[in-house]
């Protein structure tokens with residue numbers, strides 16, 4: 001499959017107006033399948049080397065996943081929105097096997113991230129498999145980015161895929177953001193979003209890349225991030241190394257350091 005053109009200025013203009021946007025063509029379907037394979041290899045090696053399957057900051061251990069986090073199309077979108085200087089604050093995976101009961105409650109990403117201000121941040125949700133209404137694609141509630149920080153309750157529910165189970169009560173209609181494998185959606189830190197269980201037969205796998213301008217501050221503790229474009233003139237974050245080989249011992253040390261920070265949720 002050939003890839004459609006990417007008009008990054010158009011994407012940025014629409015994202016900045018509405019604080020969400022989809023679809024953004026990033027990878028071919030074949031390339032997306034290769035990323036699924038790289039992610040599955042990461043999971044196996046994470047278990048073997050670290051005793052646990054990690055979901056955060058996989059780009060610090062797998063050069064194949066780091067290549068996606070720094071893919072020219074990904075960076076074209078991130079720099080069109082944030083300007084030439086960009087840090088990757090986090091990467092994480094949301095995996096819903098076919099027919100699984102996991103869902104994501106309505107929430108704002110700003111609730112637990114500790115990042116301030118919230119405007120100079122963009123989350124890029126890259127579909128590695130098709131993500132449609134039936135498979136529990138991401139949904140947003142348009143306009144909620146203007147409401148400031150809403151009160152969330154941390155609700156314990158084994159099926160809720162969020163780390164803290166944070167939930168906001170909202171009653172408005174939501175907009176589905178269906179994607180083909182290789183396409184991405186964008187959402188801001190304040191827009192309320194969530195997703196339903198995967199009622200289809202196939203897996204729904206998303207890789208989320210969270211980009212910030214270096215002027216953003218972490219209010220919780222000293223944090224780390226990966227410089228992926230331009231320069232960092234602010235020194236608000238320690239810089240993480242981009243790996244050159246798979247699960248190298250220095251990369252494992254850097255990963256262990258990164259995931260105990262606020263951005264690692266480890």
Ligand SMILES: O=C(O)CCC(=O)C(=O)O
Nearest residue numbers: 094104138194195206208
């Ligand atoms: O994958 C999902 O359904 C939710 C993802 C999400 O909440 C996020 O990327 O911030």
Ligand SMILES: [Fe+2]
Nearest residue numbers: 107108109193
């Ligand atoms: Fe989220």
